[in-house]
Amino acid sequence: MERFSIFDVVGETIPFGYSRWYTGYWWDPVCRDGRTYRILYEEVNESEVDIVQIYLPMDDKWVDEYRYPRAGKTNADSCLKMAQFTVGNDGRFEDEVIMLRLFEPLSSLSVDTEYLARAGWTPDGNFVHCQMLNRVQTNLTLYLIPRECFVAEARYQPSSQTRTDAQYEPVPLPPVHVLLEETSDIWVNVGYRHLYRFSASLAHHGQTQQTVMSCESEVTQITTGDWEVSSKEIWVDETRGLVYFLGLKDTPLETHLYVVSYQTPGPVYRLTELRYTHNVTLDKACSMFVTVFSAVNSAPQSALYRIEISPESVQTQRLAIIMSSTDFPDYSYPEMFNYKSKSGHTMYGMYYRPHNYQQGVRYPTVLFVYGGPHVQLVTNSFKGLKHVRLHTLAAEGFAVVIIDGRGSCSRGIKFESHIKNRLGTTEIEDQVEVLQWLASHVDFIDEDRIAIHGWSYGGYLSLMGLAQRPDIFKVSIAGAPVVDWHLYDTGYTERYMDLPTNNLYGYHRGNVLTYVDSLPEDENRLLIVHGLMDENVHFLHTSKLVNALVKACKPHTLQLYPNERHGIRSHEASEHYRVLVLNFLKHNL
Incomplete structure (x- = not known):
């Protein structure tokens, strides 16, 4: 046997x-x-x-x-x-x-x-x-x-x-x-x-x-509760019968290292410090770990810890600081917030105040959106590099808001599956609700000057936002947007939308072309950006959209990057894109 x-x-x-x-x-x-x-x-x-x-x-x-x-x-x-x-x-x-x-x-x-x-x-x-x-x-x-x-x-x-x-x-x-x-x-x-x-x-x-x-x-079952084990790796200590894993037990905003017995499942012990998000690597013996950790207002730092296991407790001892936190005196950290929505879920978000902020002054605001599966934008981790373009917008006098609505990850299947078989038809509702709540609780958002901007799935929602709520969004900047889910790949699309033959209504309602007639008649409210060599969201999406916009006599601005794929990689194109977005917002928001 x-x-x-x-x-x-x-x-x-x-x-x-x-x-x-x-x-x-x-x-x-x-x-x-x-x-x-x-x-x-x-x-x-x-x-x-x-x-x-x-x-x-x-x-x-x-x-x-x-x-x-x-x-x-x-x-x-x-x-x-x-x-x-x-x-x-x-x-x-x-x-x-x-x-x-x-x-x-x-x-x-x-x-x-x-x-x-x-x-x-x-x-x-x-x-x-x-x-x-x-x-x-x-x-x-x-x-x-x-x-x-x-x-x-x-x-x-x-x-x-x-x-x-x-x-x-x-x-x-x-x-x-x-x-x-x-x-x-x-x-x-x-x-x-x-x-x-x-x-x-x-x-x-x-x-x-x-x-x-x-x-x-x-x-x-080893772990249980209204929280998630992270999709990252796990480590098994067969000698002691323990399993180490990354998870979100304490808060969905912070990833921590935990340990639990898999032979006699019981208490789950957290091994990393709260108020930070941790990225951890263990040694083969599961006796030490290195963590790189940061917070939204604290740059990354790193330390080495020893794990001390006894029958009564699990403890850690810091052995060395590998890299201490760096202070950036000119960097303005984003601020986090949460809101209990009408759906019953707690929504998490964060915002950048404009660097020239003065109390009582209302500023043009950019809602930066992704809104699709597999992505969580709002976490208690340092955003200096990942969101450098958003920091630039704040430096140029814009308020920037980011919200994780239903459909984003790390919140369980009930939260994530809200978009099942209806991509593009529900996400904007959450974004608008939270945005309006935030505008009523801070003094710097000008509700008459709000832009929606995103890339890939975020580009898709930027189009949907302008089509579905032109009363909320004055302008839209849609980067590499999905337009028609029939044109996207099987593995991703059918997971969330089923086969087209089984969900005709969902594919129709989730198609941007369905809403072309609802897009504004005003000039300078829509900017579409796409790389001609995009291997993920093919340029065919934008091509079909532009054809539909022309037939409907809908004004729009199109910026092509002939040598770029799904992400803008070259320094020259990246700089051009940064200036393009800034100029479009400054002139039209």
């Missing part, structure tokens, strides 16, 4: 989409006979995926073509393969590399399988594990695959039928086990993200040729 826990199977597992897992190969942790190695890898077939064209003004061929699966269209197909090779004492390959692949395709594991989200090995190298998502990402299944299920390429079967020809005799293969399955009516993740320990036992019954394997499992 073989026993293992979820920590054995998935190691430092983290939720779908985190950059740590942007890899397609995994080394077998066990070297066979000291000479034989295996590499598990993902092979992706994009031959059935639609081709899109990207303009390349600085390339001789002018146009770049690549595969891009738009909402409702065909996705790439993934399979798991394995490369096996033997290395001699002289470091040379002794034989040719043997290519292995799963005896049947991943799609045979479930009729609804679409995405390979994770893969890897168990510590003993006897099993491969993989996590599979369905297309609309409401079902996540963890499979355990015996290594013997990987066979030579010549024996691969694209169906459940075993080959019976004379060259290849049928060989019984051990079963693939479903270890864990998670479902949701919204999308996976369910509720608040928490830690669970999953233990499974594989039992062998019968003789060698008739061996039957059974799987028994047990799930124990």
